[in-house]
Each structure stands twice: as C-alpha cells, then as structure tokens.
Amino acid sequence: MKSRIMYLENKETGEARIGRVTFSRTFQTIYYRDKTFHRAGSEKIQGNFFDAETREEYWISGCKKKGSDYHWSNKVPVAIDDDVKVEYWTSIRGAEEKIT
Known part of the structure; x- marks a missing residue:
C-alpha cells in the first residue's frame, strides 16, 4: 500500500x-x-473523511511546505508523530538542520 x-x-x-x-x-x-x-460523500459535514468505527468527522489532507496544514476555517495546535518528525521537517518543510 502507498503511504504518505x-x-x-x-x-x-x-x-x-x-x-x-x-x-x-x-x-x-x-x-x-x-x-x-472512509471518504465522506456529503457537503453537509465539516470533514472530508469519517472514522469507520466512531463515525467522527476528520479533515485529512497533505502537508504544506509553509506549515499551514490546518483546515482554513479552524486553526488548531498540531502534534507530529515521532516516527515522521525528521522527514516532515526536512522533506516537506525544507529545514536544513537535523530535527530531534
């Protein structure tokens, strides 16, 4: 499966x-x-995906180089998983130093 x-x-x-x-x-x-x-099929929800088990709505999107990853209508604090932190800061955000 493809990952991102x-x-x-x-x-x-x-x-x-x-x-x-x-x-x-x-x-x-x-x-x-x-x-x-699962991908949401209605404009009546806030997210573009929903959790198959809990039915909670989620906004899922690609990460942006400038860091404005949040949905435009709701700026929230963002946690970064430890296993992707270095790749996120170097490959996506373009940081030249090694992030720890």
Missing part, C-alpha cells in the same frame, strides 16, 4: 496531528495506526 505523511484533524474534538497514513487501492479509504477512515 498527512495532516489529520478530528473535527469534533479539535485534536490535530501529522502522521504517516496508508491508502486503499482506490484511495477511498485511509489507514492511520488502528483507525480506518
């Missing part, structure tokens, strides 16, 4: 983080840790 570092924000709790996700073959499902997210 992405921004995940729970639209109901406001928790946001950056971590490595994997995709289904059709890219309609995203897997992150022990969660499965």
Whole structure:
C-alpha cells in the first residue's frame, strides 16, 4: 500500500496531528495506526473523511511546505508523530538542520 505523511484533524474534538497514513487501492479509504477512515460523500459535514468505527468527522489532507496544514476555517495546535518528525521537517518543510 502507498503511504504518505498527512495532516489529520478530528473535527469534533479539535485534536490535530501529522502522521504517516496508508491508502486503499482506490484511495477511498485511509489507514492511520488502528483507525480506518472512509471518504465522506456529503457537503453537509465539516470533514472530508469519517472514522469507520466512531463515525467522527476528520479533515485529512497533505502537508504544506509553509506549515499551514490546518483546515482554513479552524486553526488548531498540531502534534507530529515521532516516527515522521525528521522527514516532515526536512522533506516537506525544507529545514536544513537535523530535527530531534
């Protein structure tokens, strides 16, 4: 499965983080840790994916070089998973120093 570092924000709790996700073959499902997210098919929700188990809405998107990863309508603090921190800061954000 293809993997990518992405921004995940729970639209109901406001928790946001950056971590490595994997995709289904059709890219309609995203897997992150022990969660499965399905693409939302309605404009009536705040997110673009929902948790298959809890039905909570999530905004999931690619990380941006300038760091404005949050959804434009809701700026929240963002946690970065330890296993992607160095790759995020060097490959995506363009930092030249090694991040610890």
